[in-house]
Amino acid sequence: MAFLKRVSLAAALAGTVQASLYGESKVNHTCVLEPSVLSCSSSANAASVDTCCTETYGGLLLSTQFWSTWTGLEAEGQKLPADTWTLHGLWPDFCNGSYTQYCDLSRQYDPTPSPNTTNGLPNGTVVPPYKGPNIGTFLESFGRYDLLDWMNTYWINQGAPNIDLAAHEFSKHATCYSTFDVPCYGPKYVEHEEVVDFFETVIKYYKRLPTWEWLHEAAIVPSNSTTYTLSDFQAALTKRYGATPYIGCSGPRYNATEAGKGSTDNGRTVVSEVWYYSHVVGRPQDGNSIPVNATSPNTSCAKAKGALNYYEVTPGSIQGR
Incomplete structure (x- = not known):
């Protein structure tokens, strides 16, 4: 892949x-x-x-x-x-x-x-x-x-x-x-x-990191029609994790889309990944970790309001269906 x-x-x-x-x-x-x-x-x-x-x-x-x-x-x-x-x-x-x-x-x-x-x-x-x-x-x-x-x-x-x-x-x-x-x-x-x-x-x-549930609590759910703003993702995950994670996006750049025409925001627009950073006491195997903020830059996503798509899983791609 x-x-x-x-x-x-x-x-x-x-x-x-x-x-x-x-x-x-x-x-x-x-x-x-x-x-x-x-x-x-x-x-x-x-x-x-x-x-x-x-x-x-x-x-x-x-x-x-x-x-x-x-x-x-x-x-x-x-x-x-x-x-x-x-x-x-x-x-x-x-x-x-x-x-x-x-x-x-x-x-x-x-x-x-x-x-x-x-x-x-x-x-x-x-x-x-x-x-x-x-x-x-x-x-x-x-x-x-x-x-x-x-x-x-x-x-x-x-x-x-x-x-x-x-x-x-x-x-x-x-x-x-x-x-x-x-x-x-x-x-x-x-x-x-x-x-x-x-x-x-x-x-x-x-x-330890139930991303879907943490976003769901903040009313951020996969949708093929609703768009979201990066700061909402960051706020929801930071609140529950205790540090700001990296949020990764794929797909077209915002200023290459019709909605972002004329914008200087060239971040990507399809939410696809999250990285939670931590330091660890002793061995990672022991699981004694301390959340820390993601290094800079902490996203590849567009920052404009309503710029992000958090798409639903294709029905035929879900286990048990």
Whole structure:
């Protein structure tokens, strides 16, 4: 699918390819014995804390969600859940808002890497397409069929199988967390257990963020006839989350529409995504997060009054119908 592209300020780091971000030992990572350290604080220093117990690499977490109206694979049974935004991922940005990606190509399970190099540029290391069994088979080996069922309900891809999106999110993003490094799992590590751990962690953050319900409380509901204003979305979500998220839009630019003719507002007009930012105490796996405001710019949407469309899901694209 077409993933929203963000401009990286860390192109040099994006080319890093290694099995472990810090070369940690496989032993002595008993995190209950470690101090509770807030990511992106002055204490979250890789030289002074256990990087398996404090997120020191990608300490600005983004829990991201999609609003889609179709999947493109309805004929194969791939549809959207009713009355909910779907899961996109849990991204580890650097504390200054820049980011890296595909940090460990030995754990590259993405069949269609996007971008196709580690920094998205021709001079980056090529990310080879994964040709092995899909990442869902890793969960099956742990007997986690319930997890797979949940993912097929709420972690929905567009134009490709659902499991490909999960594989993309693990390969591009999970490998750039210090706390999901393989050595952190100790000498009895079982292959792919960090994949299960990451998926469970992503879901933990997603389930705390009922975007559809928060918007519904503010009388913001999907409609093919009513239009909305960005500030209303921002107010509703900020009130419930405790910090201002990023709201992403796709579709035509407002000043390219008939309604926006002559305007200088070139923001997009179709609401499609939200990113909730946070810092985390200790490991992301523990879920001890603190909401923070999105970095600037905090939207790609048009700001004009009534400029935004929050479309209804196509009836034939809804699960159970």
